[in-house]
Amino acid sequence: MISIDLLQKTAETLMDKAAIEIPDDYLAGLQAAAKSEDGELSSFVLSAMLENYEAAKQDRRAMCGDTGTPRWYVKMGNEAQIDGGPVALEAALRRATANRTDGVPLRPNRVHPLWRTDHNNNVGINAPEIEYGFEPAGSWIDLITVHKGGLFGTDYRMLFPSDGIKGIKRFYLDCLVAFGKRGLACQPAIIGIGLGGGKDTCMVLGKRAACLRVVGDRNPDPRIAELEDELKELGNSIGMGAMGFVGKNMVIDTNIEVGFCHTGGMQMSVHAFCLSSRRAVARVYDDGRVEYRTDPNWFTAYQRRETVEWPADTIEASQ
């Protein structure tokens, strides 16, 4: 049984970490970008961002004043049990979100879409989102919080098989160029691409590809991995950099996730994470241990499973 108090305490720590500490994989990616950048203004922007990460950590203040829209991904091992059940967990995550919005402080971004009511705590109707995943073995819970920016850099398009890879590249470039101008996408960022599913699944996969995979990670399908490399390079050959200034770094990495779709279609979504790439992860065990990390490791072999059954002898491979 996993203690609900421990879950809430851990969730509160994660809220702070996500807002304040730039994840190592993204930091290394941005440092490499800063080294290669020769655009005069783009270079200045990247060095200012690197300084900003240091200031945030030293002062324990948020990296960015725009908190985005904090959300939760919960992954449970098949044997995990929560003190109070899933309803208690959801209450704990909502409390953690509200408490640390005030505590860090974060910007209370979440308002009613029509009446603009602001509870000043980032909690409201359907907010924060809580999404779930499961793994075949384990009595732990992974808590992941992502504070992704909310307004620009994301788009969806219904493509068809006849559009092919050329059509994928076109829509990818269209998104980067359109949202890259004036830096609306807060680039250079991790770009997530969803392919297939339905419209909703496609958006979910693309967002998770941007927010739940780390820089340098590759899709296990070698042809998709090759496309990830190709698209990363394509994005960085536009001639645009940070803030839409002349430069060569638009993309820190490109991640693709796929889902089986209607035989006539090839849905595509593009999602830009941002210069603050706010994500934080902890695994909470039933014996009270908590392990913090920055790699969500969401897309396991089990999450990407392709067959009807999940045979017991493959459980080990999923760990």
Place this chain on the structure above:
Amino acid sequence: MKPRHITLSTTPSAHDIAGLRLGDIVYLDGLMYTAREGVYMRALEVKANIPEELPSQSAANFHCSPAAAIREDGTFDMGAVTATASFRFAKWLPEWMAKTGAKLIIGKGGMSSKDYKEYFVPNGAVYLSTVGYGTGALLGRGVEKVEAVHWHEELGLAQAMWVIKCNHMGPFIVASDLEGNCLFERENARISEKITRVYEGTRPAVLKRFGETDDRNDELIG
């Protein structure tokens, strides 16, 4: 060539503003206030009295909602400070500038050169962009003190009018000048020259969208 670094008052003289060039890096001293759609609507549409003496106290309007909280004892805790995209406020800005004498509009992404020529230049005002986006922690360090917060009960913390005392707050980038030139449009034009070759080997989607264009000089705003 490295950008120039300049320290500027939030009540700058006409001479100070005339000296700014596109791409200069600016740090601000003095009082600055946040105002975005909530404040604009309340001041210009509901006609509520603006609770500060503008522009004598401040001529610097920041398109920003800070990550901040009001403590139980009435003190403020301001952490990170980051701008929001300004193009959405073009509807209110001409009237706002006329009413408040704002000389520095500070935000994210700038406006169009049309906006600059139509109402920035006649008002002797320029646009400063935040950097990144966003260097929220660095800008937060530049907040010496929160002087006041207005209308937080009516508008919520994010839309409230925060009055901030800046001490070498920055960096910001000069994104317009008194001729109405736009830094972002200049950069767009330089990038657009070479973009056709990047699109080689791609193809437009078989299913079109209404209103779609093939002109890559276009942008989403303006």
